[in-house]
Amino acid sequence: MTEAYVSVQDEAKTTGPLTTESGAPVADNQNSETAGIGGPVLVQDQLLLEKLAHFNRERIPERVVHARGAGAYGTFTVTADVTKYTRAKFLAEIGKETEVFLRFSTVAGNLGAPDAVRDPRGFSLKFYTEEGNYDLVGNNTPVFFIKDAIKFPDFIHTQKRDPYTGSQEADNVWDFWGLSPEATHQVTWLFGDRGIPASYRHMNGYGSHTFQWSNEAGQAFWVKYHFKTDQGIENLTADEANKLAGEDPDSHQRDLREAIERGEFPTWTVQVQIMPVEDAANYRFNPFDLTKVWPHEDYPPIEFGKLELNRNPENIFAEVEQSIFSPAHFVPGIGPSPDKMLQGRLFAYADAHRYRVGINADHLPVNRPHATEARSYGRDGYLYDGRHGRSKNYEPNSFGGPVQTDRPLWQASAVSGVTGDHVAPSHAEDNDFVQAGNLYRLMSEAEKERLIANLAGFIAKVSRDDIAERAIDNFRKADEDYGKRLEAAVQALRG
Ligand code: HEM
Numbered sequence: 001m002t003e004a005y006v007s008v009q010d011e012a013k014t015t016g017p018l019t020t021e022s023g024a025p026v027a028d029n030q031n032s033e034t035a036g037i038g039g040p041v042l043v044q045d046q047l048l049l050e051k052l053a054h055f056n057r058e059r060i061p062e063r064v065v066h067a068r069g070a071g072a073y074g075t076f077t078v079t080a081d082v083t084k085y086t087r088a089k090f091l092a093e094i095g096k097e098t099e100v101f102l103r104f105s106t107v108a109g110n111l112g113a114p115d116a117v118r119d120p121r122g123f124s125l126k127f128y129t130e131e132g133n134y135d136l137v138g139n140n141t142p143v144f145f146i147k148d149a150i151k152f153p154d155f156i157h158t159q160k161r162d163p164y165t166g167s168q169e170a171d172n173v174w175d176f177w178g179l180s181p182e183a184t185h186q187v188t189w190l191f192g193d194r195g196i197p198a199s200y201r202h203m204n205g206y207g208s209h210t211f212q213w214s215n216e217a218g219q220a221f222w223v224k225y226h227f228k229t230d231q232g233i234e235n236l237t238a239d240e241a242n243k244l245a246g247e248d249p250d251s252h253q254r255d256l257r258e259a260i261e262r263g264e265f266p267t268w269t270v271q272v273q274i275m276p277v278e279d280a281a282n283y284r285f286n287p288f289d290l291t292k293v294w295p296h297e298d299y300p301p302i303e304f305g306k307l308e309l310n311r312n313p314e315n316i317f318a319e320v321e322q323s324i325f326s327p328a329h330f331v332p333g334i335g336p337s338p339d340k341m342l343q344g345r346l347f348a349y350a351d352a353h354r355y356r357v358g359i360n361a362d363h364l365p366v367n368r369p370h371a372t373e374a375r376s377y378g379r380d381g382y383l384y385d386g387r388h389g390r391s392k393n394y395e396p397n398s399f400g401g402p403v404q405t406d407r408p409l410w411q412a413s414a415v416s417g418v419t420g421d422h423v424a425p426s427h428a429e430d431n432d433f434v435q436a437g438n439l440y441r442l443m444s445e446a447e448k449e450r451l452i453a454n455l456a457g458f459i460a461k462v463s464r465d466d467i468a469e470r471a472i473d474n475f476r477k478a479d480e481d482y483g484k485r486l487e488a489a490v491q492a493l494r495g
Pocket residue numbers: 062063064065066069103104105121122123124137138139144148149150152207208209290323324325341342344345348349352353356
């Protein structure tokens with residue numbers, strides 16, 4: 001227990017007696033009321049009933065993915081002029097500060113799972129801007145395993161618990177990845193050195209998808225965000241992580257909280273890659289394919305901000321567990337791209353919030369706008385607090401209620417063709433393996449060795465040869481040497 005933690009407890013002064021939920025003084029919080037000394041408990045002991053009933057309802061559903069996480073508040077500061085690319089007000093001036101809330105997470109584990117595991121880390125950032133909350137719900141990886149939202153539930157089922165064994169199964173993981181060659185790039189990333197960050201502070205964040213920025217004149221650009229850790233990248237080896245996960249399951253959460261308590265505020269340098277919209281059609285990779293990066297030599301990252309985390313939440317349930325982030329929360333000057341994954345996410349998150357936290361989730365202190373107010377005609381529902389008072393609940397109205405602006409948040413995009421279950425278009429250099437191979441060839445010999453060992457250790461657990469072989473074949477297609485070494489390593493382990 002740290003000193004800072006203790007002092008917060010000491011400050012929690014109470015005035016007056018313990019009460020029931022409705023405020024009546026409690027006479028005895030140790031003994032329930034019985035009929036006689038040894039007799040049964042009475043229904044009139046409302047304190048007992050209230051305590052048991054409240055306790056039964058203390059848990060809300062955990063997030064179906066990214067259940068395990070930690071969050072902190074902070075500040076985003078603009079460091080360069082990007083007004084020729086976006087009219088977002090929070091980016092309008094160098095030096096301008098915006099309050100943020102960031103929730104980090106792992107993906108596959110349940111709420112109580114250890115932090116030090118091989119898994120992507122979530123990087124969910126809420127900017128409390130004066131034009132509404134802007135949520136950037138990214139990861140610590142610039143790419144993802146799949147490129148169409150229709151595959152997401154299947155993918156996640158393979159990462160989570162098998163319906164029969166109740167455990168994560170190597171068979172399911174490698175069966176899906178083997179049959180989804182587009183995962184080869186992200187899997188190479190995940191089993192490489194950056195697959196287990198040492199802490200949330202020592203990793204980068206990425207918006208991952210391509211988004212649209214548009215300026216005051218209505219000119220649009222495609223952009224990708226990068227958050228580069230100023231603490232330096234630090235990772236754990238598989239052995240270090242296994243040990244830490246057992247000894248200190250809350251390692252990442254504790255590290256973040258304690259660093260902030262010590263006044264060591266973690267920071268990230270924020271960059272953006274900007275592609276003129278005219279480039280998109282003929283770019284060598286499909287710029288809306290989430291399994292691909294835009295190589296920096298094509299679109300060099302431009303620095304435009306600094307992110308600092310400097311305040312811990314006071315109450316993890318209220319502020320972290322009930323926090324909600326949606327890729328559909330845009331502000332003027334920022335919008336979606338046609339990335340098929342992003343389009344699916346525009347629906348999925350708000351739907352999850354309605355189920356997990358409820359229809360008024362947007363109005364909880366951590367979720368509501370802090371630099372403006374929400375002025376919608378959405379009303380009522382569970383746990384509505386009456387914030388609209390007597391104001392009219394329909395629009396248009398003649399009583400001075402809020403009205404539309406007639407200006408869309410983002411610019412229109414040109415589309416063509418017929419409807420259909422289309423495969424996303426491939427550009428000149430696109431295939432599922434090219435960037436995985438490039439990433440492999442960038443690694444040092446020692447990095448390659450660790451990558452092969454990490455992959456082989458997991459593939460060797462697969463029970464069927466055909467599933468293991470198909471999985472290995474994808475790495476061979478990325479790079480002959482990669483596949484050959486992996487095959488030999490798996491064979492050595494399988495005997
Ligand atoms: C179509 C693909 C995807 C779907 C359908 C999907 C769906 C979801 C859902 C339902 C949640 C739980 C939300 C909640 O209960 O509040 C979630 C959480 C999350 N997802 Fe995704 N996801 C997808 C892809 C991605 C990608 C590509 C990224 C990163 C680039 C990502 C990052 C996150 C993060 C960081 C969280 C945790 C949010 C938080 O901290 O509350 N997801 N996702």
